Amino acid sequence: QDHAFAGATTPAQQHPLENLSPDELEAVRDVMLRNASLALTPFGTAGVRDSFIYAMELLPPTKAAMLDFLDHSGPRPKRYARVIVYHGAWDSPVVNEYQVGPLPIKESDDPYDEDGCRVVLWRGPIPWVMRPVAANEYVAWDPIIRGAMRSLTTLLQESYGTTYDDGGIFFTDNAPRGYTRLTRHSWIWMMYAVEGEYINCLGLEMQINHLDLNPANWFITNFVYNNQGPFASAAELMWQYNNNATFQKIKMTFPGTEAQHLAREEALKNGNRAAAAASSSKPLQQPDNSVPVWSSIRTRENAERRAFATLQAPRTYYPDGARFRVDGSTISYLGWEFLLTSSIRSGLNLRDIRFKGERIIYELAIQDAYAGYAGRQPSQATSNYFDSGWGMGWSSYELIRGVDCPETATFLDAHALANAGNVMTQHNAICLFEVDASGPMFRHYSKPKLSMTYSSAGGVRSSHMILRTAVTVYNYDYVYDYIFHLDGTIEVRMSATGYLQGGFYADNSDNMYGQHVHSDTMGNLHDHIIGYKIDFDIGGLQNSYQKMMFRTGVFPKNPYLPPSKTMKYVDRVTVPSEKNSISILNTTSPSYWNIVNLDQTNTWGVTKGYRIQPMATIVNIMPPETEFMKAASWSKYNLAVTVRHESEERSTESLYDMQAPDDPIVSFDDFLANDENIVQQDIVAWVAVGMMHQPHAEDVPITLTVGSMTGFVLKPFNFFDTNPAMDLAQGRFVQANGEPAGNVRPMVPLKEQLASPPERKPGNVLEDT
């Protein structure tokens, strides 16, 4: 039942766009390590000032080459890897990206052979300051942080009842590391080392400056404690702590059970909550498994059970087995077919999506996930995440069978060689299953107007296939779904769960930036905006953006309208150019956003297209001129349409740009800047959807997916001549009892019906008999 996601096919069968297989990843790594001129150190032993491979993935063939191969029997495009190398060993270190290939690499590879593997600079140099923080950089931080925390031992012990060295406290960091290419400093903050550490913040924060080329010169500054500071050094913080009479000290105790926290809260008066805490709290110093710490997500076994809660929840089954197939990385399901690939940066990327044999989309891919926070403390005030910069694509970890996906699901593994020396296989990282939608895809109960009984009724039950990954970016878990409906509709959704990025709650003034959600814990206001790339190819490459705007107008010549002569109408606009394509959902001025092929019509002469229909959404509300919006310019629009260029592969390059969002390598607005003509061009639709997340008590310990969802629907829109689901035999159609079946409506005159009205009895006309 389980399948390997990549690498299950022989090279000859391999799709040119398929992910690099584990063997390919390792072969590329090895050929790079053997390359003397690169002088690379294996990842596991490389320090910051060594040169090493940070990450690699497929460098996809150009679309032109792919279409030549797929549609015109052209040559099979060769596969290459794109390898990110940190040249830390150089005097002026840089990051370079190399094109390595073609693949497969031969056993004894000679780069001077005609077909030999070559390592060619593909992009670079990328400024050293923009490199993602690799594992070995965190290793280099460790003694620096440990040293600072040792200087604070008295404060830690008195304020928190434990220390860093004791293992009761640890840290996390945020991003960006500044906002220009001139800085590289990260805010780090301390939390209790318990389950749900994310929401056990201590109110102790500091900034590590890791700009210098020599890690020995890195240092920690800007200590903030209980909203006091910033203090330049640990020593200054300790001096204030020991000598300043007005200094506000924190008194927290190790996290306890929820019951203990609720009891403590009852005992608390208004005032300095943290200082009052110790007196009334009995910390759970020896936590056990039967009563989890309040921030654990484990079941509260001692909670009162609801009626019926001991019964198992409903389950889905396949009466005849799965109705989809996985062949290597190709997935097919009841008329659908596509290639499943992924990017190490942003995650799933579906290629060459076809329905009933016809290509609809060349590429449908997550681009990035933005989350911008608010708060008094630096940890929150500066958090502006571009999660592909954390490697969202290699953070789709193992799915929990029976929780994340039903028991019936087919699971696929994912492989990456990123921020590690070996291929990391994420077992069961992707799942695939068909769902009983438990309701009608369509239905009608036909009751002719002059009739008191029905003449026929019927419909088709809906089911759909879900392709799912769950991406964990430290505290948060994004559940990414691609849903394939039987009528040619694709639904794309992101559901948010996981932990809040908790903050330290000191007093009511924190609530301007979020909400006090537990004893000492803030839930800080933030948003989630997800960017997607949709390279529609409707009936070929030449597509247009047709915007339908629904307006009201005055039609004085229409004799049937009442005196205002006012009526709705549809205004179809072929959007001429990129800058005009910017679209934001508007409740008072609705519109439909259709990607169409103006040169192709269905049988009724209507241009063929697909509609992009966002769910409830927001756009980024930060003013466009602020520091994080150049890199996040894609998040300002629910939709923008550009001419496709190979050089504009992605709307963000956050691996680098999260280190310098005000001076990024890729700013989506640059795609629009030349305002190209988008009428009957190979265009790409860039969609951003999101939600504001104002935390509330029910987000603790963990955010629920219910109502925490955004996404969009891609729906055939005059793409077909009629409803393409009429071929499905999973329906049920009933004619009224005793009346002739067939196409002509049986009609009993209403007058006769009224004179002898139907008896009151439980009807059974639609029942199984």
Place this chain on the structure above:
Amino acid sequence: QDHAFAGATTPAQQHPLENLSPDELEAVRDVMLRNASLALTPFGTAGVRDSFIYAMELLPPTKAAMLDFLDHSGPRPKRYARVIVYHGAWDSPVVNEYQVGPLPIKESDDPYDEDGCRVVLWRGPIPWVMRPVAANEYVAWDPIIRGAMRSLTTLLQESYGTTYDDGGIFFTDNAPRGYTRLTRHSWIWMMYAVEGEYINCLGLEMQINHLDLNPANWFITNFVYNNQGPFASAAELMWQYNNNATFQKIKMTFPGTEAQHLAREEALKNGNRAAAAASSSKPLQQPDNSVPVWSSIRTRENAERRAFATLQAPRTYYPDGARFRVDGSTISYLGWEFLLTSSIRSGLNLRDIRFKGERIIYELAIQDAYAGYAGRQPSQATSNYFDSGWGMGWSSYELIRGVDCPETATFLDAHALANAGNVMTQHNAICLFEVDASGPMFRHYSKPKLSMTYSSAGGVRSSHMILRTAVTVYNYDYVYDYIFHLDGTIEVRMSATGYLQGGFYADNSDNMYGQHVHSDTMGNLHDHIIGYKIDFDIGGLQNSYQKMMFRTGVFPKNPYLPPSKTMKYVDRVTVPSEKNSISILNTTSPSYWNIVNLDQTNTWGVTKGYRIQPMATIVNIMPPETEFMKAASWSKYNLAVTVRHESEERSTESLYDMQAPDDPIVSFDDFLANDENIVQQDIVAWVAVGMMHQPHAEDVPITLTVGSMTGFVLKPFNFFDTNPAMDLAQGRFVQANGEPAGNVRPMVPLKEQLASPPERKPGNVLEDT
């Protein structure tokens, strides 16, 4: 497994708000018919100028009386019926509504007994012109329409190949019947009498004037044929048809199969489509069941089958049986409890909704469904439906088991005595089932920052209970869902399916008002807006509307922000009064809409509340001063909040007002007009959500629910101290292999992990073993 919706309890157990049972309905009817002063004629034999009972339903006890009974051991409120009587026999006919009761009515009821049943005028007189068109009014239309159609026999035979008398053609009508209280005329239009008649319009329309008190004086005028007219009479139309050389004749043939229509279209040139039709079409004069007419929703058995399509779709089962209970009209499910009632006008109405024992909502009820159309022809140009005016509540017909609801569902019957002489029992009109959501309610994969492996992972699978009705208003089917989640969230959805209200397509100029979707068929632009009443009672009656607005501001004193000093924040506004409560979803300026109790806080001192979270929606875009917007004023706002008054029970009274929308009995704006203080009052939230429906070819023959959905989510918002779903044991939690379980995070130093990186192997840590 099946349950009677009402009437299954004895009077002593009966909830005072429960629907009238069949026995109660009949007893009320009978006591009215025995009442000599009313002089009523039984419905089955009553003509338009007789007096008769049109409809009846429960007249609910006041909220004060109910709360006294429910919460303070007060007396059980007595039950009364509210009966709508057409006093057609009076010289100046009116409609009156009577209060009849108390119930039960004794066998030999003496109205002069102290406890005897009394018939008291409850509301009236209602202008005769505003009465809904009852079945007998349609009966009275029949000979008038038949006569007109006979005058057109030549035209019908030549244009359409069949006639009205032959049964090949019939009509439907629209509403409103004008827009003031001075008119009562309805547009009617002709369609082929086949399956899917709705989308087989003939381009022949006319207006029936049924204003006069004497039905003998009713007449048909304003004939429109092929967009020519209006002609005052059938004779004038026939004169034009026979004598006007420039008159454009229609040539249609009886509808055929889809293949025939597609073939015909191929053969057609541009130009007069209808005229060209006959030459190239082979009509299916003898339709059979194996090849349905194009407009049928039956499976196209001759269509090419998709791979796997012969396998059965997934199904849901209950491993341990249903986890909900139905006791009479009371439904309980895993902490939820509520009373299920309905209104004959608008449908389901849930009362006294409690979660974990605490009342959240006193009343959650559909109010109305608006749909306003556009089009050249009068049928479309004048269609402005207020579907509760058609009796949406008694139009929830039998559900199709296995299509509308899964096999596991529990079905409930619904009873109504409305527009009929007897109780009409709609068998299986309501269904109730629990669904496997096939994904996490919450989950987290815990991977500490300085770790390359996970420490723990877990979550809880989501399931929820769906309560469903499907309401058929002639061509359209609304699927109304109330979804109960295990965290205290209620999701309210409407999915649209059924047939379009088709129009007649003549030429491209029709596309300004919709889309040409089949041979001679238009899909006309329209909207769907659904109104709901939510009487939240959060911790008691005194509630407020707290609007959270998310803004950006400049915070120059925050030392951690970059130079723009710009950050998001939340602005909490306690909305002072009704007029200020108007809220419309705004993508660029997001807000949360919370109903809170300012006098009650959770443990963290935060006001308890629920959030109203709309899905993607629109508001009514028609200018507010136009003729249909007084009755539809509720549809201008996604949310408005008013002080609850018994006299403001419903936001519409469309049974009457659809006959005079510009001069309605109830205009929701009047609720707001006195701009009452809504701070800590017994308030009601009125929600309207909707969507624009620009038809497309895939709506033919039938609209799909996929992506045709609107609704909202009601979500606990600091109502609880923490996530209320942590008691559920339907989860799964795993600790990393070989590491200690418990509350303290295991940490292997990253440096050690890097030096000996994990092997590449399929992990099995989250697998069942």
